Amino acid sequence: MSAFAAMLRRELRLSLRGGGDVLTLVLFFIIVGAIVPFAVGPDRTLLAAIAPGIVWIAAFLAMLLGLERLFRPDHEDGALVLLRQAELPLSAIVAAKLIVHWLVSAVPLLLATPVLAVLLAMDLDSFGRTMISLALGTPALAAFGAIGAAVTVSIRRGGLIAPILIAPLSIPVLIFGVGSITSPQSSAATLFLAALSLMALALAPFAAALAISSAED
Numbered sequence: 337m338s339a340f341a342a343m344l345r346r347e348l349r350l351s352l353r354g355g356g357d358v359l360t361l362v363l364f365f366i367i368v369g370a371i372v373p374f375a376v377g378p379d380r381t382l383l384a385a386i387a388p389g390i391v392w393i394a395a396f397l398a399m400l401l402g403l404e405r406l407f408r409p410d411h412e413d414g415a416l417v418l419l420r421q422a423e424l425p426l427s428a429i430v431a432a433k434l435i436v437h438w439l440v441s442a443v444p445l446l447l448a449t450p451v452l453a454v455l456l457a458m459d460l461d462s463f464g465r466t467m468i469s470l471a472l473g474t475p476a477l478a479a480f481g482a483i484g485a486a487v488t489v490s491i492r493r494g495g496l497i498a499p500i501l502i503a504p505l506s507i508p509v510l511i512f513g514v515g516s517i518t519s520p521q522s523s524a525a526t527l528f529l530a531a532l533s534l535m536a537l538a539l540a541p542f543a544a545a546l547a548i549s550s551a552e553d
Contacts, residue, residue, distance in 0.1 A: 339424040340432060347436040350409075357405065361398050362444045368394035369452040380457040387456035388517040391466055392473075392510050394452065395445050399477050400499050402441040406433055406485040407548065416489075416548065426545040434482045434540060442474035465517045472526065473513040476533040479540035480505040486544035508532060 352358075372390050376382055410416040419429050449470065453463040483505075484498035491497060509532055515525035 339422070340428055343424060343429055343432040344436060347433050348439070351405065351436055351440045357402065358440055358444050361401050361441060362448045364401060365394050365398040365445050365448055366451055366455075368397060370455055373455060383457040384459065384462070387453070387458045387462065388466060388469075388514045390456060391449065391452055391470070392513045395442075395470060395474060396477060396506060396510060398445055399441050399474065399481060402437060403481050403485045403498050406437055406482055407489045407544075408485070411489050420549070426548065427541040430482065430486070430544045430548070431541040434478060434537070434544075437482065438475055438478040442470070442478060445474070446470055462517060468526065469513045469516045469529065472516075472530045472533055473509050474533075476509045476529075476536040477506055479533070479536035480509075482540050482544045483547065486547035489548060 369390055372386070373383060376386070407416065410419065420426055422429070446467065449467060450463070452458075453466065458466065480502040481498070484502035487501060488498045509529065512525045512529040512532065516529050519525050
């Protein structure tokens with residue numbers, strides 16, 4: 337087994353060990369969407385019109401809940417120092433953590449999206465575009481979250497600071513994510529969303545590794 341595959345298995349095992357965290361994330365995602373009908377009323381036309389924005393906001397806020405699990409436990413127990421001395425480059429270790437973070441944070445949200453689609457009166461076509469949009473855009477949110485978590489890993493209560501750092505980076509993802517569902521030029525917005533995710537995934541492991549090295553030194 338390669339070192340990268342072993343790292344993936346380690347991270348996945350540690351993440352699934354706290355299964356309650358995944359459940360909390362999914363429930364938070366659903367609750368944010370469930371509150372909206374009570375706030376705006378039972379107008380199905382209005383709910384269907386604002387549904388894409390609500391789903392994306394709920395996904396963004398829910399994914400923030402998992403940032404503390406990315407690097408802080410390894411930093412606090414000293415494992416991060418040992419991982420920096422491993423044969424596997426730190427950027428590859430960060431990439432493995434990022435992949436697992438997306439699997440345990442974004443994939444459950446995708447599976448829970450049908451519940452929000454029903455609550456927000458989305459039609460079948462909008463629901464399909466929403467699923468595609470989330471699948472393409474959540475990797476960018478995970479990548480930006482990894483950068484924010486790495487920058488604040490050595491800061492006390494850094495979990496409160498990381499969302500502030502990554503919010504400006506995430507705004508384009510939200511814009512193109514909603515646009516890929518509602519815009520007449522949805523194909524262009526979808527391509528931009530995919531490009532954002534590819535760029536973020538390519539750069540995030542190296543940026544986060546540099547931030548961790550600076551923090552540890």
